[in-house]
Amino acid sequence: MKNKEANSAISGKGDSFGTLLIHNGHETDPVTGALGTAIIQTSTFDQGDLSEEREFDYARSGNPTRKALEETIALLEGGEKAYAFGSGIAAVSSCLGIFSAGDHIIAAEDIYGGSRRILNTFYKRWGMELTAVDTTDSENIRRAVKSNTKALLLETPSNPLLKITDLKTCLDFARDAGLISIVDNTFMTPYFQRPIELGADIVVHSATKFLGGHSDVISGLAVTRTAELGDKVYAVQNGFGAVPGPWDCWLILRGIKTLKVRLDAQQASAIKIARYLSTHKNVEAVYYPGLDNHPGKTIHDAQSTGPGAVLSFKTKSAEHALRFLGQTRLAASAVSLGGVETIASYPVRMSHASVPVEERRRLGITDSLIRISVGLEADDDLIEDFNHALE
Numbered sequence: 442m443k444n445k446e447a448n449s450a451i452s453g454k455g456d457s458f459g460t461l462l463i464h465n466g467h468e469t470d471p472v473t474g475a476l477g478t479a480i481i482q483t484s485t486f487d488q489g490d491l492s493e494e495r496e497f498d499y500a501r502s503g504n505p506t507r508k509a510l511e512e513t514i515a516l517l518e519g520g521e522k523a524y525a526f527g528s529g530i531a532a533v534s535s536c537l538g539i540f541s542a543g544d545h546i547i548a549a550e551d552i553y554g555g556s557r558r559i560l561n562t563f564y565k566r567w568g569m570e571l572t573a574v575d576t577t578d579s580e581n582i583r584r585a586v587k588s589n590t591k592a593l594l595l596e597t598p599s600n601p602l603l604k605i606t607d608l609k610t611c612l613d614f615a616r617d618a619g620l621i622s623i624v625d626n627t628f629m630t631p632y633f634q635r636p637i638e639l640g641a642d643i644v645v646h647s648a649t650k651f652l653g654g655h656s657d658v659i660s661g662l663a664v665t666r667t668a669e670l671g672d673k674v675y676a677v678q679n680g681f682g683a684v685p686g687p688w689d690c691w692l693i694l695r696g697i698k699t700l701k702v703r704l705d706a707q708q709a710s711a712i713k714i715a716r717y718l719s720t721h722k723n724v725e726a727v728y729y730p731g732l733d734n735h736p737g738k739t740i741h742d743a744q745s746t747g748p749g750a751v752l753s754f755k756t757k758s759a760e761h762a763l764r765f766l767g768q769t770r771l772a773a774s775a776v777s778l779g780g781v782e783t784i785a786s787y788p789v790r791m792s793h794a795s796v797p798v799e800e801r802r803r804l805g806i807t808d809s810l811i812r813i814s815v816g817l818e819a820d821d822d823l824i825e826d827f828n829h830a831l832e
């Protein structure tokens with residue numbers, strides 16, 4: 442029911458989300474009638490005798506294939522404007538590019554490691570200030586606000602421990618305090634969670650993950666609630682120039698068409714696997730918002746329509762974890778997530794290797810922790826494989 446209401450809210454005419462993935466204004470090429478969007482592989486566009494201003498002039502500033510992707514994600518997230526980038530981190534850094542020296546940003550302490558790194562290095566060097574807090578308690582955000590605070594950067598569920606932040610409460614607070622709120626919605630995608638409807642100003646994505654969905658392209662997206670904010674992000678997109686090529690945009694567009702069926706299947710398997718792991722004698726803890734014992738489940742259920750396809754778990758020791766990674770036959774031991782292939786990653790040596798050991802320990806990211814992005818393999822095969830790898 443909730444899904445249905447949210448779905449009609451985004452389309453305005455009652456088309457459900459699954460239909461919008463296929464019929465969103467870009468299902469046929471207006472010139473040839475071809476099904477799908479044309480890949481316009483060009484760097485520049487003929488301007489004729491210059492008597493009229495044409496929509497496209499240079500492909501850093503705009504490209505029709507990229508425009509189709511940008512309009513599609515704006516529709517799906519319920520924003521006014523969207524901009525595509527050469528990677529997820531390019532989307533994040535370009536959105537941060539709208540701020541100025543002297544501005545203070547509050548971010549969740551467990552945002553994507555690369556986002557934290559650019560804030561602690563480049564943006565710090567350019568005069569911006571970061572305070573990282575545990576946003577699972579919104580009071581921590583309130584306490585961190587200073588006179589120069591300009592933005593709030595959130596991510597929920599977080600990585601790799603799937604902690605839940607109450608979006609509505611935090612985004613309401615940001616609006617009242619005059620902060621621009623940015624939500625990284627990579628783990629959920631607009632199928633499960635639409636932060637703009639909950640009050641976010643900007644939604645960012647690593648489209649490399651679920652939106653692309655096939656582990657074959659690096660890309661990023663930013664969607665803005667308002668056209669004014671969109672103009673600011675566009676100035677950075679065009680000015681910094683971290684744009685994706687048309688082939689990459691086309692791959693994300695193709696991936697988006699199957700987002701719902703992929704996520705439905707991957708989530709169903711993830712639920713089954715999380716339950717299975719919870720009962721295994723060599724598993725100490727399972728972190729997944731689809732489990733009844735997850736501390737953030739009530740909040741997550743209220744702000745999203747599903748727990749998604751990423752979970753993590755702690756084995757008995759580092760040796761157990763490394764043996765699991767070596768023994769699993771179906772899961773790739775790799776960074777990244779959101780593809781059709783199941784991926785097992787080892788945060789202490791991969792995504793969180795650059796986080797100091799004491800900080801990792803404080804956050805609960807131990808050397809016995811494994812993160813799983815559940816793919817499209819048969820769930821029984823995955824469980825049998827994991828069973829073997831855990832022995």
Ligand SMILES: *Cc1c(COP(=O)(O)O)cnc(C)c1O
Nearest residue numbers: 528529530553625627647649660
């Ligand atoms: C992967 C990821 C990013 C970075 O995206 P890239 O496409 O690798 O640059 C940002 N946020 C989250 C949550 C991610 O998982």
